[in-house]
Amino acid sequence: MSSEYEPEIKELLFSDKYVLKSGVLLVEGYNNCALYDINSGNVYSLNNSARNILTGKTDNSFFWEKLRDMNLCTTNTDKEKSMLNELTYVPSLQFAWFEIVSKACNENCLHCYGDFMPPTYRKGLDKFHSFDNSNLKKEEKLSFVQWKSQIKNVHDLGCETCQFIGDEPFLYRGEKGESVLDLAEYAKEIGFKFIEIFTNGTLLTREMINRIKDLGVNIAISLYSIEPEIHDRITRTRGSHKKTMEALEMLKEASIPTRVETVLMKQNETSAEETQRFIDKMGFSHKRLDVLRQNGRGDNLNLLPSNDSLLKHGVMASPNFSINKDMLARNLSNNSCLSGKIAITDNGDVLPCVFSRDQIVGNVLEKSLAEIVDGNRLIKVWQNTKDCVQVCKDCEYRYCCTDCRPSSLGTNQNVGEYLTAPYPKCAYNPYEGKWGKGYWKLDLEHKPIYINILEGGEEINES
Amino acid sequence: MKAELNLEPEIVLVTPAKVGGCPPNDCPPNAACRPNTDCYPNNCRPALGPCGPDTLPCYPNGKAPEPPRPFPRPPCYPG
Numbered sequence: 001m002s003s004e005y006e007p008e009i010k011e012l013l014f015s016d017k018y019v020l021k022s023g024v025l026l027v028e029g030y031n032n033c034a035l036y037d038i039n040s041g042n043v044y045s046l047n048n049s050a051r052n053i054l055t056g057k058t059d060n061s062f063f064w065e066k067l068r069d070m071n072l073c074t075t076n077t078d079k080e081k082s083m084l085n086e087l088t089y090v091p092s093l094q095f096a097w098f099e100i101v102s103k104a105c106n107e108n109c110l111h112c113y114g115d116f117m118p119p120t121y122r123k124g125l126d127k128f129h130s131f132d133n134s135n136l137k138k139e140e141k142l143s144f145v146q147w148k149s150q151i152k153n154v155h156d157l158g159c160e161t162c163q164f165i166g167d168e169p170f171l172y173r174g175e176k177g178e179s180v181l182d183l184a185e186y187a188k189e190i191g192f193k194f195i196e197i198f199t200n201g202t203l204l205t206r207e208m209i210n211r212i213k214d215l216g217v218n219i220a221i222s223l224y225s226i227e228p229e230i231h232d233r234i235t236r237t238r239g240s241h242k243k244t245m246e247a248l249e250m251l252k253e254a255s256i257p258t259r260v261e262t263v264l265m266k267q268n269e270t271s272a273e274e275t276q277r278f279i280d281k282m283g284f285s286h287k288r289l290d291v292l293r294q295n296g297r298g299d300n301l302n303l304l305p306s307n308d309s310l311l312k313h314g315v316m317a318s319p320n321f322s323i324n325k326d327m328l329a330r331n332l333s334n335n336s337c338l339s340g341k342i343a344i345t346d347n348g349d350v351l352p353c354v355f356s357r358d359q360i361v362g363n364v365l366e367k368s369l370a371e372i373v374d375g376n377r378l379i380k381v382w383q384n385t386k387d388c389v390q391v392c393k394d395c396e397y398r399y400c401c402t403d404c405r406p407s408s409l410g411t412n413q414n415v416g417e418y419l420t421a422p423y424p425k426c427a428y429n430p431y432e433g434k435w436g437k438g439y440w441k442l443d444l445e446h447k448p449i450y451i452n453i454l455e456g457g458e459e460i461n462e463s
Numbered sequence: 464m465k466a467e468l469n470l471e472p473e474i475v476l477v478t479p480a481k482v483g484g485c486p487p488n489d490c491p492p493n494a495a496c497r498p499n500t501d502c503y504p505n506n507c508r509p510a511l512g513p514c515g516p517d518t519l520p521c522y523p524n525g526k527a528p529e530p531p532r533p534f535p536r537p538p539c540y541p542g
Contacts, residue, residue: 034477035474041478042476042478043476043477043478044474044475044476044477045473045474045475045477046472046473046474046475047470047472047473048470049470049471049472049473050472050473050474052472053472060472063472063474066474067474070474319477320477320478320479321477321478322478397477
């Protein structure tokens with residue numbers, strides 16, 4: 001890479017007659033650059049010749065006139081003011097996962113990011129591996145009262161959205177038999193505006209559904225396939241599909257806001273799109289297929305979707321960006337996904353994300369939540385911008401794009417760092433300014449290489 | 464920077480018309496709103512009523528929660 005290249009963001013660039021409008025910013029990339037127009041939300045790709053004109057290295061009045069016609073520059077050279085100074089963002093807690101049950105699930109999914117499973121299975125495994133845990137500190141679990149206290153602490157820090165999750169959150173029992181719904185009720189009482197419970201749905205009863213409805217709580221459910229055999233094979237739990245479907249019927253009947261999500265892996269790729277159509281037909285919301293993250297048991301090559309599926313669902317294969325003032329302010333100083341989020345596990349560990357199991361930033365049994373949220377370990381994660389991420393740091397779209405540190409680390413097991421590993425869900429090559437059919441990862445020498453996914457074919461190192 | 468001699472200056476819009484103001488997100492990429500869907504920060508969903516801001520989904524009853532403080536990007540919910 002050339003030593004003269006320095007990633008930069010510029011504004012109010014001018015010619016002898018024109019100046020870029022306030023809020024139209026030039027973001028430099030290694031090969032190309034981009035104009036972010038926070039007034040309209042549009043993002044434009046510019047080649048190097050255009051960059052040279054905007055930065056005054058070459059003169060081209062026709063190009064400036066073209067920008068004028070696109071409402072990106074003006075002749076009012078004195079009136080345009082700096083916008084960069086206004087792009088300030090103070091991170092604060094916005095979203096919390098309450099992982100009220102860890103290491104106990106009534107399903108045993110092939111791809112589980114947390115390596116969760118039924119306790120009886122785990123006991124058997126520990127015995128099988130002759131695991132000696134006699135020297136380990138007995139793991140303390142948050143009591144019902146302590147959970148209420150942490151939920152209150154989260155709310156006191158200004159957070160009003162949360163999700164109860166597990167393993168399976170409906171397995172949670174407090175000392176007096178309290179359930180996840182008792183915790184959700186408490187969260188509602190103290191003022192959380194949005195509460196969601198992420199469950200496999202298999203334990204839901206009509207009585208619970210009625211209470212969920214009364215509480216105004218949202219539900220999220222995993223459905224891996226419309227085909228019972230495929231779903232059960234993924235959950236490794238016979239009859240799980242039937243129970244999940246029964247839960248969906250009850251949720252629909254009660255008009256409870258429910259989203260139904262599908263993780264895409266090799267085992268369900270043939271029925272995944274049909275499953276999404278089914279979810280649509282039932283009237284539930286969903287995101288697009290969520291390609292398997294290689295975390296926990298998901299770090300298994302036998303689960304990876306085919307190259308065709310990866311290309312279709314797993315990477316951004318063509319530019320699709322937009323921008324606004326708040327988003328830009330946030331992305332200039334903070335991580336586009338992680339900033340403002342925490343997960344609290346049932347032993348009090350605080351993680352930046354439920355997928356980031358080994359990134360513990362504190363424990364609420366040892367330190368106050370406020371101290372952890374203000375602490376350097378979490379702030380370092382929150383403030384990890386794309387400028388810190390290999391390859392992305394050289395891309396002109398780095399402030400209007402997104403990120404996923406767990407996915408990045410998962411794809412770069414043993415060679416990547418959590419904060420810097422290249423983002424594997426983008427097919428853009430900023431060094432050539434081209435969109436390909438592949439993604440970035442690190443080689444064994446920790447250098448980024450572009451992996452070209454040929455449709456139905458092999459991976460080829462293009463670097 | 465790579466040498467790029469004698470090339471015509473190019474400017475290309477990379478914001479799809481339908482998703483203006485609908486930022487992409489990690490999960491998943493290539494979001495594009497379809498007709499009769501609401502623009503949600505990281506995807507599109509059936510138009511159920513006014514979208515909640517940012518991390519919040521659309522509500523079937525049309526009730527949108529209050530706007531949050533500084534813009535939070537959508538969470539990557541595990542699925």
